[in-house]
Structure formats: structure tokens, C-alpha cells
Amino acid sequence: MGKYYWIFNLDRCIGCESCVLACKQEHNTLPGIQYRRLHIVNPELYPEFPTYRISIACNHCEDPACLKGCPVNAYRKRNGIVIHHPNECIGCRYCLWVCPYDAPQYSKQKRKVEKCDLCEERLIRGLEPACVSACPTQALELVEHLDSSIQGNVLTSISGFPEDETQVKLRLKGTRRIDGVQGFSKRRER
Amino acid sequence: MGKKYRTSCPRNCYSTCSLLVTVEDGRVTKIEGDPLQLTTRQPCLKGLSYVEQVYSPERLVYPLVRKGQRGGGQWEKVSWDQALEMIVDKLKVIREVSGPEAVFYYAGSGSSGALNKLAKAFWYQYGGYTGVYGDLCWSAGLEGERLVYGENRHSDPQDILNSKLLILWGKNPSYTNIQETRWILDAVESGTKLVVIDPFKNPLAEVADLFLQPRPGTDGLLALTIIQELILDGGYDREFVQNYCQGFSELKAEIGAYSLAKGAEGTGILAEQILALVDLFREIKPARIISGYGLQRYTNGGETVRAMALIPALTGNIGIPGGGWNYANLQSSFDLEIPLPPEPERIRLSIPVARMASGLHETTDPALRMAWIEYGNPLVSNPNVNKLKAGFGKLEFIVVVDQFITDTAAQADLILPAKSMFEQTDVVTSYWHSYIQIRDKLIEPYAGIKTEPWIYRQLALRMGYDGHWIPEDTEELLDKQLRTKGLSLEMLRQGPVYAPWANPVVYCDYQFETPSGKIQLVSSEAEAIWGLTRVPHYRPPVESNGSDERYPLHLVTIHPRGRIHSQFRSNRWLNEISQGPRLKMNIDDAILRSLKNGDPIIIYNDRGKINASVEISWGLNSGVVVIEEGWWLREGGSVDVLSEDRITDLGYGTAFHDCLVEVRKDG
Numbered sequence A: 001m002g003k004y005y006w007i008f009n010l011d012r013c014i015g016c017e018s019c020v021l022a023c024k025q026e027h028n029t030l031p032g033i034q035y036r037r038l039h040i041v042n043p044e045l046y047p048e049f050p051t052y053r054i055s056i057a058c059n060h061c062e063d064p065a066c067l068k069g070c071p072v073n074a075y076r077k078r079n080g081i082v083i084h085h086p087n088e089c090i091g092c093r094y095c096l097w098v099c100p101y102d103a104p105q106y107s108k109q110k111r112k113v114e115k116c117d118l119c120e121e122r123l124i125r126g127l128e129p130a131c132v133s134a135c136p137t138q139a140l141e142l143v144e145h146l147d148s149s150i151q152g153n154v155l156t157s158i159s160g161f162p163e164d165e166t167q168v169k170l171r172l173k174g175t176r177r178i179d180g181v182q183g184f185s186k187r188r189e190r
Numbered sequence B: 001m002g003k004k005y006r007t008s009c010p011r012n013c014y015s016t017c018s019l020l021v022t023v024e025d026g027r028v029t030k031i032e033g034d035p036l037q038l039t040t041r042q043p044c045l046k047g048l049s050y051v052e053q054v055y056s057p058e059r060l061v062y063p064l065v066r067k068g069q070r071g072g073g074q075w076e077k078v079s080w081d082q083a084l085e086m087i088v089d090k091l092k093v094i095r096e097v098s099g100p101e102a103v104f105y106y107a108g109s110g111s112s113g114a115l116n117k118l119a120k121a122f123w124y125q126y127g128g129y130t131g132v133y134g135d136l137c138w139s140a141g142l143e144g145e146r147l148v149y150g151e152n153r154h155s156d157p158q159d160i161l162n163s164k165l166l167i168l169w170g171k172n173p174s175y176t177n178i179q180e181t182r183w184i185l186d187a188v189e190s191g192t193k194l195v196v197i198d199p200f201k202n203p204l205a206e207v208a209d210l211f212l213q214p215r216p217g218t219d220g221l222l223a224l225t226i227i228q229e230l231i232l233d234g235g236y237d238r239e240f241v242q243n244y245c246q247g248f249s250e251l252k253a254e255i256g257a258y259s260l261a262k263g264a265e266g267t268g269i270l271a272e273q274i275l276a277l278v279d280l281f282r283e284i285k286p287a288r289i290i291s292g293y294g295l296q297r298y299t300n301g302g303e304t305v306r307a308m309a310l311i312p313a314l315t316g317n318i319g320i321p322g323g324g325w326n327y328a329n330l331q332s333s334f335d336l337e338i339p340l341p342p343e344p345e346r347i348r349l350s351i352p353v354a355r356m357a358s359g360l361h362e363t364t365d366p367a368l369r370m371a372w373i374e375y376g377n378p379l380v381s382n383p384n385v386n387k388l389k390a391g392f393g394k395l396e397f398i399v400v401v402d403q404f405i406t407d408t409a410a411q412a413d414l415i416l417p418a419k420s421m422f423e424q425t426d427v428v429t430s431y432w433h434s435y436i437q438i439r440d441k442l443i444e445p446y447a448g449i450k451t452e453p454w455i456y457r458q459l460a461l462r463m464g465y466d467g468h469w470i471p472e473d474t475e476e477l478l479d480k481q482l483r484t485k486g487l488s489l490e491m492l493r494q495g496p497v498y499a500p501w502a503n504p505v506v507y508c509d510y511q512f513e514t515p516s517g518k519i520q521l522v523s524s525e526a527e528a529i530w531g532l533t534r535v536p537h538y539r540p541p542v543e544s545n546g547s548d549e550r551y552p553l554h555l556v557t558i559h560p561r562g563r564i565h566s567q568f569r570s571n572r573w574l575n576e577i578s579q580g581p582r583l584k585m586n587i588d589d590a591i592l593r594s595l596k597n598g599d600p601i602i603i604y605n606d607r608g609k610i611n612a613s614v615e616i617s618w619g620l621n622s623g624v625v626v627i628e629e630g631w632w633l634r635e636g637g638s639v640d641v642l643s644e645d646r647i648t649d650l651g652y653g654t655a656f657h658d659c660l661v662e663v664r665k666d667g
């Protein structure tokens, strides 16, 4: 098993988007380019399903679709990180098609794709990725390895999430939101 | 690599974060949380976006004079000399002909700092002005809390970790105080019960053990219903009440006016859910109520907070770790005295800020001729925007000091650029934690911008006043004043300082600064000062569901996540993730109006109309609609086009939320 896993706690994410802005600040990305994004799953549209938020960037998959699909090998793995090399990128956007998590972003200005690099430079300096250190609730964590204490407690998928075709290195925790709120569901039954 | 400096965020925000700022070649390049982690660990998305904010291409860098019609958007760049001369001319003529009261001076809450008070050193020498009293936000609740406990204090935010029961009542910290959610979630994970009371399903409601959705403006009724159950059906803390509370028998005698059935009917909450909450209060200690600042923005808001504040007392949760009543914590606030010239007699504080729209029209003798507006954007953030705008329209000269051409600045005759928080040193306190902090000067004012004290000093000198009241060296002034309190700027540069007089757990000595020295379950001050009853009672809001058939929807305007009121609109990073004004509406109400999710809509009432899109949501009940506030005209219009300029029952607050609307599809 490779290095680096995102651990995301569905119960602790309040949707504040500090992670999104921290990433923006760290990489000073052009307008419209966000390596990390917040998704609200079922924003109270369907009362019988739960509402939760999930913050997603590149999952640095074990079997990355982007890497396999890139015609010029602009994607390579380095030390557990799936790195996109802009010099080689020809802007064909094939990776946007194949990544199930919408992680690669196309920059019209640069005519190239860009993507989360797991804040490799920060990791080398012994720091957490910018998004992780900005999360006020510790909903978002990065671990180097999945030890047994984590493994027993996590899901790899929930409803509404793509099927795991790429051996995603994202694990989900927290079931309170998924189970729903007592007062709320009771109310709806009437 | 640049150098890192400490400063603090001066927005009108609970968190008052300590920040670590990287400055490279005289430019702010990065914002991070302060590694000391005394106030908060991480800033919010707004704090993280300051890098974009300071250097925004929309930032004003020189004075602008109106060309053509007022509000026409045509400006001419002028020098500071020209701008100041123009102001001095006007000020002199107006004082000569009409008296100083013809000038309306208004400072909003947009940026905090002790030096803001220096404005008075100018206006006092001018001989007076017309100003406002009261508050746009929290004052009804402050007074409600003061009537009960004598002060506005709560324990350290971290004390949430000691609570076994948390009642998050009308507060949505996921938007307004994200750092608090960490402790709430930690507590929940360790078994603390969480109850959320809110008209709309905020993100923490989804992890709550119990979620109650009262009709807007009925929180006081809910509180009194709970009190009634606790007193008449047992469950209050007899010993605590006997020792530390005053007026129990009087409260008991009158509380019979409430009942579970009436409470359920009035609040729209199921009786069994109210009972479930009462049971939690009976069974679990320590319990803490964390109140927000929405529920006091009704005409009955002060009494709502006074009633709510009684529950922690009746259940014996005051003065203990984990227990308590969190509304406002003014422990770090201290009067950093700024020496001022003698106060002139002709200061006319005749307009409650809630009624500014009417006040501008009604003030006579002398009528208002000029306005000076700083640190605020009243044409977005104050009630009854259209009426307010018409009031400004009658004035002959309006000066606005701001970093951007806000909706208010757009109506000015002269706009003066304002400094940012990185461009002058000041001292900042909080209303949530108990730390005193420096807001340090880290860069030279961008593009030659001047600070507000500089502007006032230049005006004073041109008017022939004594300039020493507004010194050039404001850091020296701050330092001198800090030293009288045993503090100094150097000390604050080392990190946030916990106010030496603050308590991590308040009222643990059971001393209360009230007339009786005990917790006032009943208050004669409520009667004497405010003409209310000694026992808090529920009166429905003046404008709420059913009071006007033409407008069946109660509009609740919540604080936005990506803004502080109307601030940060010009921030491109934040605009990138903004979805624009969206009105949350229950599916039944949407069907009734043939609205589909995302449809463009017009929200309207007799006071005006604004544009938004509709977001269908199960998270709120039919009859209630919720929208974030702070939108500008060009985005669809301020939500306060719709609100009336009404005052609250206590504390001269603003009853923004007494507001009914109707919605129709746009086009």
C-alpha cells in the first residue's frame, strides 16, 4: 500500500470552506481554479436522505485514472503523490474526463491542466498540507499510512459517491449526519 | 521568504482571531493562524482572503469627487488638498449658518480599534454633531442579559468542553464562529448532548441529538414554556434558586400564564419535543446555553433574551465549569481611554440607529445638511434601505470614508479612501474570548492611502483646532494609554494577552452586579427603564406570520459565511465560491408559487423589492424564508430594503427580523 491517505470526517465538516481558501492562497491559483472544492450532498432537497458536506481534492489514487489516461504521460507518481507536470501537459483534458473526482482543473489562460500536488513542498518541510492545517474542526486529515486503528473505523464509499475504480486514497469517518437527526426525522414523519 | 508578524482580525466577528501574516518586500503575501493558538487556531475563509482584499483592483486609493448626478457613478480624482479644502469649506458654512448639529456623524462597526475614538477629538472641537444611539445588532440582548446578571460576561469558549449538555440556540457558528464548532464537535464526540434550536437547519443541527425549529420571533415563548415546566412540574434547582436568585415566588406566580399546549401552538414545535428538552435540562448538568445574535433582532428581542437567560439560573448552571449562559463576553473589553477635548454641549444624539431611516427625514431644528460616514455601509446594512437612501438624498453634502465604492459610497459627494487593517497599529478586544490583541501596522499604507486619524488631524489643523488631540504618532498614544493598564504594545506584539481581570469561569464567586446582588429572576429596572413587566413575558413580534395577509412569508436574514455583513464583496477569491443571493424556501411554499429550484425571484413587500434565486429546502418550515444578508445593489439588492426601521423592546436595538415578505418568479 502506498503512502498518504486523506481521512475525512463527515460529522466534523461544517462546510466553512477554509480548506478551499487555504489551498487558493497557498497556490495562488488563477480565478476559477480550485484544487480543492466543497460539495454539499443533498442540500436538504430530499427529506428522506441525509445532508452532508465533503471537501474533495485529488485523492492521489493507487491506480490513478488520470495517469493511465494521459496520452503524453504528464502524470507521474512520486513518493505516493500523483504529480501533474505542466511542461508536458498538452491541455487535451482527457484526465478531466476520466477522473471520477473532478480533481484536475483546466486553466483557459494557461491552456493546461492543474491539480492538487498534496502540497508536496510543505510535506518536505515537515508541514501539513495547507488545507489540512486550515481546517478548524479537524474534519480533514492526511495520514502517511492506514494503521489498524484507522482501518476499522472508516468507509471507502457512501451513497452518492463514485464507485472506487481508482483505489482511492480517501477514507470517510462519522455516521451521525448519515443517520439523521432524531428531532428532524421525527418531525417529518408527521 | 519574507518575515512573519502577528496581528489580529478586527472585523465585527466573534472569533477575533490572532493571525500570522507573511510580509515580503512590503507586501502581505500570506495569512495563517497564530501558532500560539490562544484565541483561535485557524482564521476563517475571510481571514484567509485578506491577501486578495488588500490589493484588490477595486480598492480606492485616492479621493473621489462626484461628477454629474448623485449616484450616477461618475467620479473625478482629486488631491487630498482639494478634498480636505472642500470639506473644510462645507463644515465652516454649515456650522455658521445652521449650527454643528446640522452635520450627521455616523461610524459603523466595520473595523474595530481603540483609535476609532479619535474621530471625536475632531467632532468635539467642531462644537458638536447629530449622532445615533443604540445598536444595529445585539443591544436588546445585552440589556436583557444585564437585567438578569448585571453584566455581559461568559466563561472562556473552551469551557464548552466541560459541558454535558449544550443548547445552541439561534446561533450558527458554522458560518459565524467556525472555531467554536471544534469544541462543540469535540464535546459531542465525547458524549455531550447537543440540542440545536434554529428556524433553519444549520450544519450543526445535522449532528444534534435534538433539533427544534421555532417560528421566527417565538424563542421567548419557548423559553417561558420551558421555565413553566421546570417550575410547575419540578426540575428546577431549589437550593441554587434560594441562595442566588431573587424574585422566584413572583416568577412562579406569573408563569402559570404559560403552558405546554400554548407553547407548542405558538412556537410550532411539537409538545413532546419541548418536553424532551425540558427533560434534558432536568437530567443533565452542567448545561450551557449558547445564544446567537439573531433572536434579539425582533421587537420582542430583549425580553426573549431575558427569559432565555433565566433557564441556566433556574437549573443551577451558573458559576460552574461547563455550565452557563453564553451571549456576550465583554471581559476583554476595557476602556482604553483616548484623551479627548472637553465635550461640547451641542452633541445631539437624537436618533436611535434602528430608526436612522426615519431620523434623517424627521430631524429638524436644525435639519440635517451634511453626513459623514465611516467604518460602515448603511445603505446595505441598516434597515429600510430605500427610505434611508431618500433621507440621504435630502442632504447637500455626503462624505464617505471607505476602502471600496460601497452602495453607500456610491451616493456620496466625496469619497475618501480608508486604510486596511495592516496599515496602522491599533488595539482590539473581543466579545467572545478574553484576549486583548494588537492589530499591528505591517505594511505602509497601500498606494499612498491615508489613515482615518491622519484625515481628522489634517482637517483639525485646517479648521484651526488644537492638533495635539489627534497626534501624528498614534502608536505612542496607544502605548501610553496601555501602560496605565499595565500593558504595552511590545507586550501585545509577543502574543494575545488574557485580560488580567477576566475569569475563565464567570460568576464562580456568586457576586452579581444587580440591584439585589443576586440573579434577578424579576427586574424592577425592566419596569422603571423600559416600561415592561417585572417578570419577562412573551409578546409576539409586531410583524410576524399572520400580521399581514398580503405577506405570508417571514423573512429571516442570517449572517453570511463568506462576508461580514456587506464587507468582502469586492474580494475575487470569495466571489469565486459565492453562489449569489439565494432564498431558502420550503417546498410547499415553492409549489404554491410555481417555483423550481434555482428560479430567479423577486422578494418584495411595501418597503421595496430585491432580486435573488430560490433554493428549495426541507431545512425550514413553510411560512419561513431565509436569506444571507450583505448583498449589494449590483448583486440583487440589500435584504434590508425589505426590513422596517423598528426599535426593539430593550436596549435600543434594531428589529430587523420583524419582516414579512412575498415572493414571485422574476420574468
Ligand code: SF4
Pocket: A057, A058, A059, A060, A061, A064, A065, A066, A067, A082, A098, A099, A100, A101, A102, A103, A104, A115, A166
Ligand atoms: S483523484 Fe483523479 S486526478 Fe487524482 S489521482 Fe485519482 S484519478 Fe488522478
Ligand code: SF4
Pocket: A022, A023, A024, A026, A027, A035, A036, A057, A058, A115, A116, A117, A118, A119, A129, A130, A131, A132
Ligand atoms: S494538499 Fe495542498 S494542493 Fe492539495 S488540496 Fe490541499 S492545499 Fe490544495
Ligand code: SF4
Pocket: A012, A013, A014, A015, A016, A017, A018, A019, A020, A038, A053, A055, A134, A135, A136, A137, A138, A139, A140
Ligand atoms: S475546512 Fe474543514 S470543516 Fe471547513 S469545509 Fe473544509 S473540511 Fe469542512
Ligand code: SF4
Pocket: B009, B010, B011, B013, B014, B015, B016, B017, B042, B043, B044, B045, B046, B047, B048, B177, B178, B564
Ligand atoms: S472574520 Fe472572524 S473568523 Fe474570520 S479571520 Fe476574522 S476574526 Fe477570524
